[in-house]
């Protein structure tokens with residue numbers, strides 16, 4: 001079986017769920033080989049969970065400055081690994097960083113790039129949902145190495161314990177002029193909420209929330225359900241909530257088990273980031289709002305009346 005390279009998404013201590021999804025998907029194409037980019041010691045810490053999820057090799061691309069640059073170390077590491085193992089494909093999570101890494105890698109290797117796939121079969125045919133869900137496209141790379149980004153939440157991660165071989169990749173020194181440097185750490189996630197692209201429940205607020213204070217209602221419902229908070233671009237642009245929580249075409253793509261949209265109209269650019277969610281509940285006071293047509297459960301009403309009741313009911317059932 002050919003190797004299939006998987007770029008590991010992690011925070012230094014913990015492998016993110018989207019990587020286990022990639023390892024599960026990779027098994028359809030070959031033997032999953034994980035590439036860990038981080039500071040020294042990271043790969044050794046992450047090897048056990050990666051092997052438990054089917055990584056037959058774990059490549060360590062470690063340097064003391066791995067965290068100081070954005071895409072460059074990961075692109076360098078994947079390029080080295082590709083040259084070493086001639087894989088059948090490279091799989092990367094369709095996160096903001098992942099898409100940048102995948103695009104640069106495909107350009108460097110003159111490969112083919114398929115982004116935001118929600119499925120991939122054993123022949124490397126990827127399924128993408130485009131134009132806000134209006135069309136489903138099946139695409140295959142016909143020239144060069146396939147580099148595929150998979151939307152988080154598209155695969156159910158499955159454990160498949162194997163004995164992983166630890167490998168080292170010697171990263172070249174980063175070109176400091178050409179590489180974007182991290183100048184500020186990402187803002188810490190509020191409280192104990194799960195990461196937006198990893199959460200099984202996402203509660204998002206839109207312009208209908210009316211202000212930053214209004215988002216407390218969104219957060220309360222998310223917390224009652226153990227979910228993450230998202231926001232529409234209109235809410236972000238108006239300063240109600242930080243940009244890192246934006247869902248949609250120019251924000252993050254999510255595919256949770258449950259997506260709750262509060263005061264969001266359902267513009268095509270918002271749908272592009274959430275319409276593959278397994279179940280959608282929308283609350284909107286306008287019965288004509290497009291999102292109500294897409295939702296599995298549509299509530300016509302004031303979000304400030306509906307969301308707190310829902311949060312209370314969930315909390316009561318959990319008590």
Ligand code: FAD
Pocket residue numbers: 205206207208209231232233234235246247248249250251252262263264265266267268269270273283284285286289301302303304
């Ligand atoms: P609105 O469209 O203003 O809708 C607000 C909704 O709240 C209305 O339906 C209203 O009936 C309802 N409402 C008001 N008060 C209440 C209440 N008390 N209770 C219940 N309902 C209430 N948008 C994204 O979200 N993500 C993206 O990534 C994104 N990328 C874009 C990229 C491009 C190139 C462009 C051109 C646009 C993009 N947009 C994106 C913007 C998008 O077109 C919409 O403008 C945006 O999604 C609208 O956000 P909204 O639904 O919160 O606001």
